[in-house]
Amino acid sequence: MVMTYLALKENDLDKTGYSQQNRGRGHLPVDRHNAPGSPQLGDLMTRPPIKKINVAYPVENVPGLQDVARGQQDHKHSSQSEKNKTVSIDTNSLLQTHNNSHVNAQGVFVMPKINGENIVSMTLYGSSQRYTLGVIRNAELIKINFPGWKLRIYTETPSTSHYGAVPKNIIENLRALGVDFYFMQPGEDFIPPMMWRFLVADDIWVDRFIVRDADARLTQRDAAAVYAWIKSEKPFTCIRDHPSHAAYAVSGGMWGGTPRELRNILRRSWRDLMRGVPSNYLNDMNFLNSVIWPKVQSHAYCLDSVSCDHWPGANPFPIPRYGYEHVGQVVNEHDLGRPGDLQILKNAGENKNCSPSNVHRSSGNSMIL
Secondary structure (H helix, E strand, O other), rough: OOOOOOOOOOOOOOHHHHHHHOOOOOOOOOOOOOOOOOOOOHHHHOOOOOOEEEEOOOOOOOOOOOHHHHHHHHHHOOOOOHHOOOEEEEEHOOOOOOOOOOOOEOOOOOOOOOOOOOEEEEOOOOOOOOHHHHHHHHHHHHHHHHOOOOOEEEEOOOOOOOOOOOOHHHHHHHHOOEEEEEOOOOEEEHOOOHHHHHHHHHOOOEEEEEEEEEOOOOHHHHHHHHHHHHHHHHOOEEEOOOOHHHOOOOOOOEEEEOOOHHHHOOOOOOOHHHOOOOOOOOOHHHHHHHHHHHHHHHHOOOOOOOOOOOOOOOOOOOOOOOOOOOOOOOOOOOOOOHHHHHHHHHHHOOOHHOOOHHHHHHHOOOOOO
C-alpha cells in the first residue's frame, strides 16, 4: 500500500498546524528539499554530537511558507533559503529548568532526569526507512526529551530474516548512539514481533518503562505526559491524544508501567500471557485491551486529551497542544505526518474537560509546570 505523506494545502490545515507542529517541538533536522527520495543514512549519522544543532523550520514571515509542506514537489521553483530560516539552538539550555519549574527559557517542557533504570521499548524488523530511520531519530531525541532514559530495541537475530532483517549498518549506527538490543529468535515462544517490545514489562531490573512505535517520535509533549504519570506513582500508564485513540483503552505504542508492581498485579509473566497470540494486525492492541486493561485499570494513571471523561484512570493532558501535534503521531522517514490524521484532529476540536486548565481538578495529579 502506498501512503501519501503531507500535501498540506492552506485550505486543509492552517499554517499554525504545520509550523507549530515541527517548530521547536523536539524534531531533529532532516533535509526535506534536497531530493524527492529518502534521506541517506550517512546524512543522519555524520552530524556533530548533540550539543549544538541547527534546526531548520518554517517561519511564518518567510516568503513561500505555504510551499514548505509541499517542498518535495516544488522545491525546484523556490530556493531553500526562501522557505526556511535556520536557527542555532544550544541544547544544553534545553536541559535546564526555568524559574524552579520544568519549563525552560524557551517556554518548552523539559523532563528532569529521573533516577533509576528507565527504558523506552520499541520493536524493529525489516529495512523500511520509515522505521529504521525512525528509530535513529528517536535515539537522538531521547537524549534531549528523555534525559537519562535508555532506548531498547527488540529485533530478530541477525542470522535470520523471517520477518525481514534490519540492515547491519542500521544496527551499528544505533549501537553508536547508545541503543540496547535484545535479539529474538523467529517463533520464540510464538510471540508476534509487534509484541516483542512488551517483554520489557518482565524485566524486574527496570524501574519504569514506556512502549513506543518506531514511526512516532519521542517529543516534549510525550515527555510531559510521562512525567505526570511518574509523579502519580501509579504502576500503569497510557496516553490518548487523538480522536482515533479514544476507541481503545490502550494503544499498542502508547503505554508504560513499572515491572515489579505489574508482576504483583498480573500474577503471571508477560511472556506467558503473550505466548501463542496470533501475529495479526491489531492483535497487540486486542491483547492489551482484553487481557491487560481489565486487571490494571484500577491502578492506571492515563493522560487523555480527547476522552478523559470516558475512560477510568484518565486525567486531563498536562500541557497545551501546539498546532495539531499529538503523542503517537505517525510520521514517515522525513518526519512528515499523515494529512488525514491532522485533519481529523482539527475537525474534532478541543475537549475542554481534558485540557490543561482542568489538570489540577484531576485526582492525584501533583504535576507543576
